[in-house]
Amino acid sequence: MTTFNSVFAKSAWDKSKRRVSLTLATTVTIASIVAACGGSGGGNTVTPLPGNGNGTGTVNPNPVGPPWLSHGANAQHDGLSAVATQSFSRIVWQAPVDVAPKYSTQGYLLVHYGSPVITAKNTVILPVKSAADLVYRFEARNGNDGKLLWSENSDYIMPAHRWTPAYNVTLAANNRLYAPGAGGKVLYREDADASSGTLKSLVFYGEAVYNANKAAMDKAVMINTPITIDTQNNIYFGFIAAAGNPAGLSSGVARIAADGKASWVSVANLAPGTGVAKPATNSAFAVSKDQKTLYVVTNDNIATGVRQTGYLLALDTASLALKSKVQLIDPNENGAANISDDSTASPLVGPDGDVYIGVLEKTYGSHNARGWLLHFNADLSQTKLPGSFGWDDTPSIVPANLVPSYKGNSSYLLMVKYNNYERAGSGNGMNEIAIIDPHNAQDDEFANVKTMKEVITMLAPTPDPNVPGGFIEWCINTAAVDPFTKSVIVNSEDGFLYRWDLSTNMLSEKIRLTSGLGESYTPTAVGADGKVYAINNAILFAIGK
Incomplete structure (x- = not known):
């Protein structure tokens, strides 16, 4: 039987090397690779603050604000907060998301950590990588002081992989919490705020089949995407299934309705003849605003020396039937883009229904390893203007009126990472973030194509002493x-x-979390009371007044 160690053979695409030195609290030298943020090595520690600990906490009995439900806040992944954020006065509390982080020989922490989710009553639930390698739990903490409210162990089995994929939790509007379990199970807890509760499970291919073949199914089936929830509390997720498993599964897309009824469809059957074999690992599904369409990124299995390619599928949310599909193409090389399992890029659904997805370029380094932000209309029948950066990034929605300097005709803009990776004869280390206009064009700086117009950009503030003219x-x-x-x-x-003020195009606030670290890219989130949450060096920091 094929196991996950072979399904997740190491990716062979080349690493970009450079020397980086941080001169903040510590100074170390490490080799940088794209999408592992170059910084200081694995020796950093953060002193625990009062109130971050393991005691019994209490929850405000009255809702204090809107919830943060998933990666990018919701099923569209738009990243928009529904509450004003607090000022960066202090680190209010902190808690580990990995109790035994493992660093590479270069000092990198190549682990994708899932976004925290926050309930309306300000309970923060975070996935935690335990001391045992690739074993997880999820725990709830009081958003006021970080005190532990409850903790649940997961039996989820993480595959061996060059970069550790993210383990995610997802919150439904009815306050039920979902997390992946072993063998394709979905674990859930009815009330994320309650100090006590029973952890239950759902099996999309049938509990009887799982219970009769538990050991085999645990080895053969793995949920490989975050769980996505629509407004009717139906859940969707991708899974990988090894050949010959007792349930007769092949890698695909699963749906469990709010009433518990489940269905699934194989990716190979959804897109025959395309070469895709599974949902892209780490890429969360997205749901259209009208709740009728599910967007799924698919790719082929990792093979030594071969860059993964893929398609974006639009499925009917009720039946999982294919509505449309489109191959993900590099707009500069006019060939199949790289859809890497090392990326967490997920589809973004815009207010007008347009769909955005980040990819790597066809030939590694041909676009400074920036990739592209591909852009389609809602039914995927029209390929629209691409963005000039897509690697390992889910863009966020910026209503156009948030940027006073913008004089264009688009009702919304996109916030994107805009790094320009330093490589010999390629990028120059002028790393930026950007607000871009998805409907108006400019000439791309690095390729002979038209791309989304830059509205404002912000250069990284810290010079990189080992990349002349470059910034961290x-x-x-x-x-x-x-x-x-x-x-x-x-x-x-x-x-x-940092806080990037879009009115002034200035970094108006900053707060030090650690001395810096080379790691997989990380999310930011906003709590119901306006605290800001960020992950650095395997620690979740709560920032506020």
């Missing part, structure tokens, strides 16, 4: 946008969290 990278895979303060909350590899 921004380190995000989805960024929270605060429309109330007209700002974006972004992490940097220099160890600081």
